[in-house]
Amino acid sequence: MNEFRYRKNTLCAEGVSVGSLAAKYGTPLYIYSANHLRRQYRALAEAMKDVKPLICYSVKANSNAAVIRTFMDEGAGLDIVSGGELFRALRAGADPSKIVFAGVGKTTEEIEYAIKQNILFFTVESEPEASRISACAGKLKKKARLAFRVNPDVDPRTHKYISTGKKENKFGLDAERTIEACELAGKLPGVEIAGIHMHIGSQILSVQPFAHALEKVKDICVQLKQRFPSFRYLDIGGGIGIKYRVGQQELLPELYARTVVPFLRKMGLAVVMEPGRFLVGNGGILVCRVQYIKNNAYKKFVVTDAAMNDLIRPSLYDAHHEIVAVEKTSDMIHGDLVGPICESGDFIAKDRNLPAIGQDGLLAVQSAGAYGFSMSSNYNSRTRAAEVMVDGSKAFLIRKRETLDDLVKGEILPVARRRGSKK
Ligand SMILES: Cc1ncc(COP(=O)(O)O)c(C=O)c1O
Structure with a gap:
């Protein structure tokens, strides 16, 4: 049984609406059941x-x-x-x-x-x-x-x-x-x-x-x-x-x-x-928000705020993840679902029929519970996503979204280069 299902056309993780979690914790967001x-x-x-x-x-x-x-x-x-x-x-x-x-x-x-x-x-x-x-x-x-x-x-x-x-x-x-x-x-x-x-x-x-x-x-x-x-x-x-x-x-x-x-x-x-x-693969989804939809002469690109640093499986293994809209739609478009990272290998789905949602709409990448967050990185100096676990009708933040300070934690400038240093 899949714990990520539509109720009245809105995607829910067990008893909690995915949209409400995205609104509360931001995106990209990992949600586990x-x-x-x-x-x-x-x-x-x-x-x-x-x-x-x-x-x-x-x-x-x-x-x-x-x-x-x-x-x-x-x-x-x-x-x-x-x-x-x-x-x-x-x-x-x-x-x-x-x-x-x-x-x-x-x-x-x-x-x-x-x-x-x-x-x-x-x-x-x-x-x-x-x-x-x-x-x-x-x-x-x-x-x-x-x-x-x-x-x-x-x-x-x-x-x-x-x-x-x-x-x-x-x-x-x-x-x-x-x-x-x-x-x-x-x-x-x-x-x-x-x-x-x-x-x-x-x-x-x-x-x-x-x-x-x-x-x-x-x-x-x-x-x-x-x-x-x-x-x-x-x-x-x-x-x-x-x-x-x-x-x-x-x-x-x-x-x-x-x-x-x-x-x-x-x-x-x-x-x-x-x-x-x-044990965990189908127990997690990655929720992302569409930033832009762009076309070139060949195809359509749906650009989201989740990227290969959040979920590297498609880039690394050509892995397939089903993509669904958080607010159900039967309209589809054909194209690539990509992230903002400066690599052509930064995609989540390639040449696929994708739910046709507009800018700022939410998508859920399914089967993202295993080798998702655990393989994520800070590439392009992107902060890593928050993680939430849902249990019935309750949702728990189980990892805070990283902050900009987290990105540089541990970095040290050589003494001679510190601003104000006379050397
Ligand atoms: C030694 C070892 N055991 C267990 C596992 C878990 O494999 P899976 O997630 O496919 O069950 C791995 C995965 O790489 C592994 O290397």
């Missing part, structure tokens, strides 16, 4: 209930504390990829024993920070990383748990930038090398081999790639289980695809579960999952 988030989490937990997974919400998808907290209240753990995400997670009240830490380039500082917090495990992407974690743990007189990430070399049939389990990708270890890497790491004093991890990509719409990947890690798990008494986790990553286009078939959690659960039951390991997009 708490009930969508909860429903997605519950649907996945229900579909996977036979293996009782620890569902670690992938914080990179949307790292707002209110979003993290909504999932934690449902019982979720967290999947993080940086010291910054660990900081956010702890600030939101996360239980470190439900945090897993991924990423190919963890620094010594990040590793020590996570070891001090006693997180559940690190997903480890190379032998040198395992050595570094062991050294950090030794220094802190602790033992860290490792789950080596296997690169199963399967094609997830998704955009090449979000494919992470093919041999040419930087992620994980070749399947053939995993046992040897674990044997070596098993001899390191500061770590124990706790499990295996895989994450083959994002926005995956069919079950086959998951099935292929699981098939490839099966023997590795069997062997490691025999060799290491500490081996107990199989982390199957995230990647479940959602519906971005009208008519697109999302990967239903029941279908996904029907493929992976029988396999996971046979493995007899504790299951960890890391969904991001599935």
Whole structure:
């Protein structure tokens, strides 16, 4: 069920009118539906209930504390990829024993920070990383748990930038090398081999790639289980695809579960999952206001106050987002929906039928809850958008719009250049 629906021709987020939120908080504005988030989490937990997974919400998808907290209240753990995400997670009240830490380039500082917090495990992407974690743990007189990430070399049939389990990708270890890497790491004093991890990509719409990947890690798990008494986790990553286009078939959690659960039951390991997009993607919209409508000899451009710095997915991945008017209209125009940034790549929709609303009208970019705000930037010195979470008939500002002072926070002029300096 979509929580962003028209009531009497005006778009509402659950029980709150989107227009009223735009008037109160300004635009561009991200709006999230708490009930969508909860429903997605519950649907996945229900579909996977036979293996009782620890569902670690992938914080990179949307790292707002209110979003993290909504999932934690449902019982979720967290999947993080940086010291910054660990900081956010702890600030939101996360239980470190439900945090897993991924990423190919963890620094010594990040590793020590996570070891001090006693997180559940690190997903480890190379032998040198395992050595570094062991050294950090030794220094802190602790033992860290490792789950080596296997690169199963399967094609997830998704955009090449979000494919992470093919041999040419930087992620994980070749399947053939995993046992040897674990044997070596098993001899390191500061770590124990706790499990295996895989994450083959994002926005995956069919079950086959998951099935292929699981098939490839099966023997590795069997062997490691025999060799290491500490081996107990199989982390199957995230990647479940959602519906971005009208008519697109999302990967239903029941279908996904029907493929992976029988396999996971046979493995007899504790299951960890890391969904991001599935949980938040369709739980958010980006509301923008039309500034100008201009024509050139070839096409029409609808220029809004949201740009690639607010939502980079169309520019980066050619991603498709449905665009709807906040006040319903059946009139359409054909053209590009663009932002004010000085790049031809700054577009939100290209060569599309768009709702025909005039200057100052409001548009909503749908399916913007995942990898929207979390990938936003200050490019062109644009302040980042405000974020609001709606829960039933209540709306909460969960991130203030940035101010001009926020833009320059942390900048320092060299002493010699300060105005009034005699040097
Ligand atoms: C290691 C890892 N786990 C989980 C995720 C979440 O993926 P998704 O949002 O597609 O579920 C990602 C996304 O890049 C990832 O890199």
